Amino acid sequence: MFGIYLKRELGRRKKAALVIALGLALGIALVITVNSVSAGMTQAQDKVLKSLYGLGTDMTVTKAQAAPTSGSSGGPRFNFDAKSSSSSTQSSDRVNTQGGQALASSLVTKVAAQKGVSSAVGALTLNVTKVDGSFTQGKAQSSTSGSSQQGGPGGGNSGSTGQPQVQGGGASFDVNSYSVAGIDVSNQDLGPLATSKITSGKTFTSAQTNSKVAVVSKSYAKEKKYKVGSTFKISGTKFTVIGIATPDSSESTTDVFVPLKQAQTLGDSKNKVTTIYVKATDSQQISTVKSTIQKNISGTTVTTSADLASTVSGSLSTASDLATSVGKWLSVAVLVAAFLVAALLTSSAVSRRVREFGTLKALGWPSRKVTRQVVGESMVNGLIGGALGIALGLAAAYTVTVISPKLTAQLGSTGGGGGAGGGPGGGGPGRQSTASTMEIALSAPVSLTTIALAVGLAVTGGLIAGAMGGWRASRMRPADALRSVS
Structure with a gap:
């Protein structure tokens, strides 16, 4: 009814x-x-x-860069041999850490042991400024001019010589700056390389913790015409390209990836990292984990995705x-x-x-x-x-x-x-x-x-x-x- x-x-x-x-x-x-x-x-x-952070990363731990001491130079210095009398090619690399003050590698283990942390890995970020070019030594030339002058009994003529002048010579240098990230090859799910996929070649293996091998970004490989098997040098150390990485969602800010130990050697930063990437056990407790790390590890800065969101505009x-x-x-x-x-x-x-x-x-x-x-x-x-x-x-x-x-x-x-x-006469x-x-x-x-x-x-x-x-x-x-x- x-x-x-x-x-x-x-x-x-x-x-x-x-x-x-x-x-x-x-x-x-x-x-x-x-x-x-x-x-x-x-x-x-x-x-x-994720393009900033890395897939699976919930927060990062860094330390603010210390203020420069009085009288210290903030820029890199390049030393060249310019004694040769002929034109000669010169090359110099300046490697310095970037992204904050270096942290002891032991802090990675300490962070990983904090309550609510699933895993943590360290990475060392470097900036390499490479200067290539040549000096050409100039040549000194003098000019002589004659003049007639009346002098003394019987008069006479005398000749005068002008000041010598340097002609020719100079310098021509190219400056190339790129970023290098040292990553923990035993855990590549966290860190800078986690934002990219290997589209050519292969990634690092767990046995390559101190091998002279590198993965380069797609854009940098295109710029330098690198392919799998290509070689290049950083401060005299020869690296072999084993893979090309393509970013998942944006252009990566890192050009070259190398094993962490090799990066520490290049940057003269033994047992140091600049960033610790952290994954929480519960994504809903990130703020709690952040407070725990800041409380137990003083002097560090913990940045979460919520903190990064405030920097996004447009x-x-x-x-x-x-x-x-x-x-x-x-x-x-x-x-x-x-x-x-x-x-x-x-x-x-x-x-x-x-x-x-x-x-x-x-x-x-x-x-x-x-x-x-x-x-x-x-x-x-x-x-x-x-x-x-x-x-x-x-x-x-x-x-x-x-x-x-x-x-x-x-x-x-x-x-x-x-x-x-900072080379002679300025820098790039x-x-x-x-x-x-x-x-x-x-x-x-x-x-x-x-x-x-x-x-x-x-x-x-x-x-x-x-x-x-x-x-x-x-x-x-x-x-x-x-x-x-x-």
């Missing part, structure tokens, strides 16, 4: 049911769209942070802020309005059915049965609205994903701090700590949680509308039906 009557009444009031369902559908579709776009923003920000950050604040509040406002409209329309429809409900009560229907009938009709309207809203929301999310609007993310201070080269610039810009394609993934939320909102909307309409219907009396007869 309930189902038959429900079907008949909905069939009689198709337009009213469709209006209520569409109102709920628009609100639910907006909620799905905003949640999906927000999820896409989160994914985009994660890509940006259209990605602006759009994320809008989606979080304006978008969510707008969707809530529209959803509340849709619920109210559905409730008012249901209540208005009940008021036009005075004769019907009054007659049913006169036939013996109790108030609870009348209320159940109205709530049942509202629930069906809510479910229809939910289905339409999910369809509209999925269509909107799919449209955003297909269009894939481009957003930019500017990362503050992501480069390595290089020094300035090293790689400076600058902001880099990434371009991210926005998508709008729809999760099962979002779908479940939409269904819940549809049921909630139907219950709210049915509650108001049912309450009004339950207050009707059989006499109301008689008074409505003209």
Whole structure:
């Protein structure tokens, strides 16, 4: 009886049911769209942070660079042999650590032993400034000029010689600055190399802890025309390229990867690291782990993904802020309005059915049965609205994903701090700590949680509308039906 009557009444009031369902559908579709776009923003920000951090890394431990002592030179120095009388080629490498003050390698084990830490590895970041060129020694030439001068009895002539002048000579040098990262080859899931995939050759093996081998980034290999098997030198040490690494989401800030022990030798930093990469056992307890490390290991700086997120600016950050604040509040406002409209329309429809409900009560229907009938009709309207809203929301999310609007993310201070080269007569610039810009394609993934939320909102909307309409219907009396007869 309930189902038959429900079907008949909905069939009689198709337009009213469709209006209520569409109102709920628009609100639910907006909620799905905003949640999906927000999820896409989160994914985009994660890509940006992983390009800085490394896949699987939850935080990093570093130490601020110490202030230079009085009288010390902050820039690199290059010494060349310029005694040759002929043109000769000169080459010199300046290797210095970057990314903060060096930490003792023993701290890696200490960090890994902290409560809440799953694993920790150390890495040493170097900046290499290579100067290549040649000196040409100039030649001194003198000029002689004759003049006639009257002097003494009988007069006479005398000749004068001008000051000698250096002609020719000079110097021509090329300056190349690049970054080198020493990584722990026994755990490559954390650290600088974790942001890249080996697309040519192979990565390090656990037996190559002190081997003279290197993995180079794709862009640097293209610039230097390196291939697997190519060789190059850093401060006189010859390295063989065993692999080419392609970044997962952005251009890597590291050009060359070598085993940690080799990097420590190059940088004269035995048993030292500049960064400790940390993975937490529980991603929800990162802030707690950060506090534990800072408390137990003094003098260090612990940086989490939340800290890095504050350095990301650009259209990605602006759009994320809008989606979080304006978008969510707008969707809530529209959803509340849709619920109210559905409730008012249901209540208005009940008021036009005075004769019907009054007659049913006169036939013996109790108030609870009348209320159940109205709530049942509202629930069906809510479910229809939910289905339409999910369809509209999925269509909107799919449209955003297909269009894939481009957003930019500017990362503050992501480069390595290089020094300035100092040769005779000045030096060439090293790689400076600058902001880099990434371009991210926005998508709008729809999760099962979002779908479940939409269904819940549809049921909630139907219950709210049915509650108001049912309450009004339950207050009707059989006499109301008689008074409505003209």
